[in-house]
Amino acid sequence: MGAATPRALRRVALSLGTPQDRPIRGADMCTLYTVRKTRDEVAQTFRARRPPVEPNLPDDILPGAPGLVVREADGERILQSMVWGFPMRFATMKPGSKPKPVNNIADIAKFPWKPLAQKPQSRCLIPLTSFAEPEGPKGGKTRTWVTIKDQPIAAWAGLWRESDEWGPVYSGVMTDSNDAIRPLHHRMPVLLHPHELDQWLHGSFEDLVAFQQRAFPNELIEITATKDLWVPKKTPTPVSGQS
Numbered sequence: 682m683g684a685a686t687p688r689a690l691r692r693v694a695l696s697l698g699t700p701q702d703r704p705i706r707g708a709d710m711c712t713l714y715t716v717r718k719t720r721d722e723v724a725q726t727f728r729a730r731r732p733p734v735e736p737n738l739p740d741d742i743l744p745g746a747p748g749l750v751v752r753e754a755d756g757e758r759i760l761q762s763m764v765w766g767f768p769m770r771f772a773t774m775k776p777g778s779k780p781k782p783v784n785n786i787a788d789i790a791k792f793p794w795k796p797l798a799q800k801p802q803s804r805c806l807i808p809l810t811s812f813a814e815p816e817g818p819k820g821g822k823t824r825t826w827v828t829i830k831d832q833p834i835a836a837w838a839g840l841w842r843e844s845d846e847w848g849p850v851y852s853g854v855m856t857d858s859n860d861a862i863r864p865l866h867h868r869m870p871v872l873l874h875p876h877e878l879d880q881w882l883h884g885s886f887e888d889l890v891a892f893q894q895r896a897f898p899n900e901l902i903e904i905t906a907t908k909d910l911w912v913p914k915k916t917p918t919p920v921s922g923q924s
Contacts, residue, residue, distance in 0.1 A: 711785055711870055714742050714812035716749050718834055723808045726834045727751045729758035736762040744784040750851045751806040753882055763849040786854045797840045799886045807837035807853050814865035815911040822911035830901045838871040838881050856893050861902035872897050
């Protein structure tokens with residue numbers, strides 16, 4: 682199958698506007714992760730050229746927000762800030778609707794992901810320190826955090842491209858959960874071991890499919906339940922003239 686043209690991608694990702702703040706949806710897979718390390722720490726871990734200024738990342742990275750991505754250009758790894766989610770519109774959306782940031786890739790063998798996955802220049806690594814899944818009853822869900830043992834900064838396999846709407850954007854590849862994460866959710870990110878980074882960036886398309894189909898080792902998953910609400914309550918704005 683040949684590479685998709687920009688026009689073909691725009692048929693799937695036709696959009697208006699810019700990403701807005703969006704609520705976290707507990708039923709969605711992997712809509713919250715963190716990179717609580719400095720630019721220099723991330724760049725050193727991935728042996729990447731750091732951006733000239735420290736990226737202004739939120740504590741909680743949500744779809745439509747900026748996150749860090751490692752990509753390759755001219756034989757060099759580059760650490761870059763991009764928007765999390767490909768801007769896409771669907772047939773079910775009203776005409777003129779703003780695009781939805783599609784932040785997870787269910788199957789890289791399907792359009793529009795396969796043409797991108799087949800091109801090494803469209804592959805990327807998504808640094809993360811942890812990702813969260815919701816637990817508890819509706820309206821009272823809390824954040825349960827997942828970290829990778831012995832990897833203070835882990836790598837999530839991803840794809841990226843330039844968009845007309847939001848500039849450079851990225852999305853993370855998902856797979857079936859292993860036994861450790863399955864009690865939280867039936868899907869999880871495609872996590873890479875440190876020695877597998879080059880294979881994701883330069884390997885064959887069949888290598889990428891194999892990564893998506895494998896089960897990440899249960900013994901490397903560390904889970905920490907918290908009492909933090911999945912959707913934090915907003916602090917009321919004080920009325921002018923009152924303390």
